[in-house]
Amino acid sequence: MNIGAVSKAAELPTKTVRYYADIGLVVPSGRSQNGYRVYDEAEVRKLVFVRRARSFGFSVDECRELLGLYQDDGRSSRDVKKITLQRIAEIEQKMAELQSLHSELTHLANSCLGDGRPNCPILSGLSV
């Protein structure tokens, strides 16, 4: 498979696939005579894996770590679970922050008339 087909199959932009190759995250299985990157099914699966993990908030470096575990038959599920639980904790933290942000902003927006007049509680609220 050439990069275009891979890009379609993994649902990632070609630029991103090339970038992942550059940083050694998912490298093509080889190159054809004309220099084109050649991928096979295994790489496509890894790319899908990375796309999903990224969408789950795993950083590229964590993806690298996870891919390592993914490929290592001797890995323990304990390692994987540890990373995942950390991520869950971070998500909960993030959600709490967003929650307080949301209520503050909602409060400000509610107290604002939103008319053509300059008097605006949102700005006063921000500048406290």
Added chain:
Amino acid sequence: MNIGAVSKAAELPTKTVRYYADIGLVVPSGRSQNGYRVYDEAEVRKLVFVRRARSFGFSVDECRELLGLYQDDGRSSRDVKKITLQRIAEIEQKMAELQSLHSELTHLANSCLGDGRPNCPILSGLSV
């Protein structure tokens, strides 16, 4: 006030204050003979405003826009409310994403034994 005092007053790192000066977001009111940036209360208020707005998820460019409104006595609260409501909608969107992420990851973590064996549903789940 020199940058150190401003930094303390506005609760922002000096690096950040300098950065904001560089990009023209909050510029010092002047320079002293020795070349030190000199700020007065108005700038400190703006910096506090920016810090809070940033913590609310407004981008630096949005802060610039808000600062413009903030300083413009002829502004309408409608403009400010519009930006704020957009931001609230984005936060809700983000929270929904985090929520689904959280339940998916929790599900995966729960189905993982977390022992020393290689069999790990988290990885299989990610690679679907």
Added chain:
DNA sequence: TGTAATGCTTCCACTAACTGGAAGGTCAAG
């Protein structure tokens, strides 16, 4: 068979919002 349109390559530069560090000038205290 010619040519035009994709598709692929590399490389360089840019994004956001800082942060770290080096090299050097200034100032107050002991």
Added chain:
DNA sequence: CTTGACCTTCCAGTTAGTGGAAGCATTACA
């Protein structure tokens, strides 16, 4: 007088890509 804190500029790096240019390769179509 020297030490240390504070200030300056400039350069580079961070994350995770994205945009674009210049230049081969392949394919589609008239």
